[in-house]
Amino acid sequence: MKTKLTCPVCDRQEIVDDICPNCETNLHLMRILVELPSQPRGVPVVFVVLIAIACLILGILCSRVFVY
Numbered sequence: 001m002k003t004k005l006t007c008p009v010c011d012r013q014e015i016v017d018d019i020c021p022n023c024e025t026n027l028h029l030m031r032i033l034v035e036l037p038s039q040p041r042g043v044p045v046v047f048v049v050l051i052a053i054a055c056l057i058l059g060i061l062c063s064r065v066f067v068y
């Protein structure tokens with residue numbers, strides 16, 4: 001089953017094919033993006049914050065090692 005798309009060029013709605021019937025824009029790549037499985041957004045943000053904190057601690061430790 002194909003997702004119904006809205007043409008980004010002419011705003012025609014509920015397009016089922018890969019080509020817009022109104023302006024003949026190729027919507028294949030847009031369809032691939034829309035039909036990608038959605039990922040949970042909370043997990044990657046937590047990972048980014050943890051990596052940022054780890055880099056901060058590592059930077060503080062390294063600066064102390066090199067100063068003394």
Ligand SMILES: [Zn+2]
Nearest residue numbers: 007010020023
């Ligand atoms: Zn169109």
